[in-house]
Structure formats: structure tokens, C-alpha cells
Amino acid sequence: MRGLLLKDVYVLFKQMKIFILLVVIFSVIPGFSMSTFAVVYAALLPVNTMAYDERCHWDELAVMMPYTPFALVFSKYLLSYGLVLSVSAVATAAQWGVSAVFGRRGEPGEVVSFLLLVCLVLVMQAVNLPFFFRFGVEKGRLLFLALMVGLIFAVMSCRETLVAFLEAGDINVAITLSSVLAVLVLFNAVSVAVSTRLYRNRPKRV
Numbered sequence: 026m027r028g029l030l031l032k033d034v035y036v037l038f039k040q041m042k043i044f045i046l047l048v049v050i051f052s053v054i055p056g057f058s059m060s061t062f063a064v065v066y067a068a069l070l071p072v073n074t075m076a077y078d079e080r081c082h083w084d085e086l087a088v089m090m091p092y093t094p095f096a097l098v099f100s101k102y103l104l105s106y107g108l109v110l111s112v113s114a115v116a117t118a119a120q121w122g123v124s125a126v127f128g129r130r131g132e133p134g135e136v137v138s139f140l141l142l143v144c145l146v147l148v149m150q151a152v153n154l155p156f157f158f159r160f161g162v163e164k165g166r167l168l169f170l171a172l173m174v175g176l177i178f179a180v181m182s183c184r185e186t187l188v189a190f191l192e193a194g195d196i197n198v199a200i201t202l203s204s205v206l207a208v209l210v211l212f213n214a215v216s217v218a219v220s221t222r223l224y225r226n227r228p229k230r231v
Contacts, residue, residue, distance in 0.1 A: 029100035033074040060116035067108040076162040094225045113143045144205045151216035159223045
């Protein structure tokens with residue numbers, strides 16, 4: 026599994042330089058709005074590794090290596106988790122740092138709404154990855170982008186309402202986050218199982 030992750034990181038090495046720069050820029054802008062785009066971009070990077078795999082016929086080479094279909098599939102999920110969670114941690118720390126420097130009081134509701142968005146992005150990733158493994162990157166990317174754009178616009182349009190609702194104390198934040206996390210784990214567990222099955226029975230591509 027470690028070798029598979031290193032392979033993908035090496036493939037993304039040049040893109041990672043631009044990615045890190047974008048994360049830094051988005052993170053220091055006051056407010057979590059721009060950080061949302063960095064999270065979505067992080068979720069897209071594993072898809073790029075799948076595109077490179079298809080282009081160089083990695084599947085044909087992988088069958089000759091001691092990797093199970095589960096390992097080949099789950100490595101993409103791990104890459105996605107690592108990138109999205111790392112960006113989220115950097116963005117959250119940066120926003121609180123910017124708030125402290127400029128004397129802006131950080132709103133807990135903003136952090137909670139941002140964490141909910143991160144969970145939603147990972148849920149969308151879990152929904153979409155099986156399509157990538159079944160239909161390939163080109164067709165799967167269109168669906169992924171459509172869902173992500175719809176998710177961003179939906180969240181951004183009701184962001185202020187969500188923050189106000191969270192700060193009003195009308196809900197238990199701990200219970201809400203725990204429930205969302207449980208849904209996230211369930212979606213990803215099912216997604217990994219489905220993707221593994223689809224990868225094992227995938228049609229050959231030329």
C-alpha cells in the first residue's frame with residue numbers, strides 16, 4: 026500500500042507544487058469561502074492519478090505485482106483522505122492565525138460549517154469513485170465535476186444561514202458532527218467495497 030501511495034505522490038509531484046501554492050493563497054484569505062475551492066481541488070488530484078494510470082496502462086502492469094484489487098482501489102481513497110484532510114487542517118489553522126493577527130474574532134460556526142463541507146466533499150468522492158473505476162476517468166470526471174459544482178453552489182448559497190443556525194445553539198454541534206462522520210464512514214465503506222468489485226470485474230480498455 027505504501028508503494029502505491031508513493032507512486033501516486035511521485036506522479037503528482039509537479040502538480041503538488043502548484044497545489045501547495047494555491048492552498049497557501051486560499052488559506053490566508055480571510056473567511057473559509059476560498060478554502061472550499063482548495064478542498065475540492067484536493068479531492069480532484071487522485072482522479073488525475075487514475076487518468077495517468079489509464080494512459081500508461083497501469084492495470085496491465087499491476088496484475089503482475091503482489092497487489093490485491095482492494096489495495097489498488099483503497100490506495101486512491103487513502104490518497105484522497107490524506108490530501109483533503111491535510112488541506113482542511115492547514116486552512117483551519119491559517120484562518121485562525123489570520124484572525125488573531127488582524128484582530129478578527131474567529132466564529133466557531135464558520136469552522137463547523139467548513140468541517141461539514143469537508144465531510145460532504147468526502148461523501149461526494151465516495152459516491153463518484155465507483156463510477157471512475159467502472160466507466161473510466163473521462164466519463165467519471167464529468168459526473169464528479171457536476172456534483173462538486175452543485176455542492177459548492179448549494180453550500181455557498183446557504184452558508185450564512187448554516188453558520189447562523191449553528192451559532193444560535195439550536196442544534197447540538199457534537200451530535201451533528203458525529204452523525205455526519207458516521208454517514209461519511211458508512212458511505213466510504215460501501216464505496217470501497219463497490220469500487221473493489223467493479224475494479225475486479227472491470228472491462229478491458231485499449
